[in-house]
Amino acid sequence: MREGTHRVPHLTRSTTPASTGGPLWRKDGTVLVTGGLGVLGRMTIRHLVASHGIRRIMVVSRSGAATDGAAGFVDELSAQGAELHLVTGDAADRGVLERALASIPADQPLTAVVHLAGALDDGVLTSLTPERADHVLRPKADAAWHLHELVTDPDVAFVAFSSLSSVLGPAGQGSYAAANAFVDALVTRRRAAGLSGLALGWGLWESRSGLTGDLGDADVRRMARSGVRPLSDDQGLALLDLACATDAPVVFPLHLDTTALGSGDADVPPLLRGLARTPGRRTAARATAPEPAAGDSLAERLARAPEAEQDAQLLTLVRTHVAAVLGYDDPRTVGERRTFVDIGFDSLRALQLRNRLNGATGLRLPATLVFDHPTPVTLGRHLHTLLVPDAPAAGDSVDGVTTSRPDAVVPDPTPATGEGGEAIEQLRSAASLQEVLDFIDDQLGQ
Template structure:
């Protein structure tokens, strides 16, 4: 396994040439699955314009629908593109695409980009959901391997860094890409040319990443993997081929962003790259040996002070899950479902709060206590059970005036707030 890195502000094309990579043959046909998606079009254009490939057979689920302008552009460059409509996970579709390649322009390489995402926590996975993810990525890779074995041509597959970092909620997708990585390694060991590229996020939104919100992008960035520009990605594509390795992870790593990161944000595989070791969540909560526990701290406070401390704790972890820069912009009365919480984010928040409090918390915690205020009060009940018979005061109509200048201070923060943070802050102010 090799990790190639593009650092912020650097031009990969300037730093790395493709001269050491095997040249793309221009006298035959390159088969590309998923070649009309966002990343597929970038790659096909790169093969034609940069590497002089002149004939491509592209397998796309929807055929050429919606790609007329792109096909005209490439044909104007002198390329001959033949589009096959069908599911890349269907062996018969792939066999038909290969049979359509003319004898005088034989297959010279295969690039496999097809894939499908269906994120969700492990408990929500079903055989049908997992199969839908494995089929276009893993099954298609195996079919291509078998169908082209006799040709001895390179098999280049787009994989994902999820196979190595194992992000929460991507069990099926991580497994599919781990299979692709293993297949490339197996082919390489047998002397057959193969390469699996374990990509992170690209700036160009594809069918896999088009639904990501800004908060998702910020959360991914906190893991140390930042989005690649199209130029960086294509330059790293060429560099990866020049390494001669079967599995390469072309990533834009932000090692500075890893320093002092929270345990849940930084994948274990990347923690060694941070100069400052990541602290355990329990230590952050004050449960390290010789330090006062959260429950002990609460025991010395009045009920209102306990509520305020726990509300701040909840809002801090909500902000971390959503990628907010300022926890104070998290509306204390706004339902979690209104600020983008799904089952995956709910599980992340449960795990973070469990580490911070030392409590074993229910997976349905966010849905049982649907606002930061309600959740903080429930944590108080669990952490200070002796105070459970003290009624929790209902929010007063003038709660917003408890802290003089609270709204003015909040407005001062709007200048650097994201759109989601602004909406949360406004909703919270209107509810007071």
């Protein structure tokens, strides 16, 4: 709410023309870099030396010269005619920054600051503590504030590496999102005060850094479905130069797949939906598909379906959303009877699945959903009892006939024998028929 008007934030393509008054890389001085010995830090420094002719760089790093490969990095830049001076210390310590700035020679004055320092400590909101938040806020937000107070010359470029998390706020990154949002706001404040400032809210890079090294392939695929794809090194460095030539105080350099944004996935962040490009074939398909009747809820559709199909529909629903959470391309790869813990679920993914199922079913499901119903098939049956409460449960007698689930496997009372017999017996008692057949195919293939 601003002056009685509702405003909804969204991201748009940058159309700001190149400016000669933006942060420029001068060759006649010193560039101060925090966190410059990480993957992106070294990449940025190499780019400044090779593409912009910077010849003197000072890096403030907690490990300093003791960082793996630091000596070789100094020699590498020296061979290119550049001086790299390492300062061991925490950039969040104002005294460390004061001493580093005071040591810069008068004949090579400070011309630019590049703030890359940062740390991660992901977790859902209820797991955060003041100590965990401080671990993330200090290197990013505190260091940025100290640099802001110490660097007041409007001719000194001030570039801060931020993150897309500052506006998208991904689940499990509350502290990191807050730290980067602070940096974005601080840079905006600097610009309003007539000082230099540029915050770069980076998306994911292909080159894994200390902040993204723990991301798995499933995490990357999940991000890709929301439209955010990894930046190659060349793309990232090109976007760095492009962003530094704009007048905007906060820019988000991204590799954005606008077709993926137009896929209709409800998980697309609202801030990105205005950038979606809907493929023509999808538009045509939607135009010809019959619209569901008003008030035609999932429970009503299930009630009209034959009882034998109800469980199958709900199992498919569960597997589809499990696949989305885990980043699988095909829901059929989700085992019906494998526990959620076994297939990689943690508390964060459990909440994501619960939220997705809330939206798909219209129910208000508990946060402990996947722990109370630990496999896709048991979760599907639980949803069945909630959505079709009058349906008979498995094992109930209806008109003298005992009901059973169509996916049930009746175990042979004779134990399996021979090599591998124990594994087959365990699988038979815990797997669906399709999983048994997949297991046999796998064994024959070996």
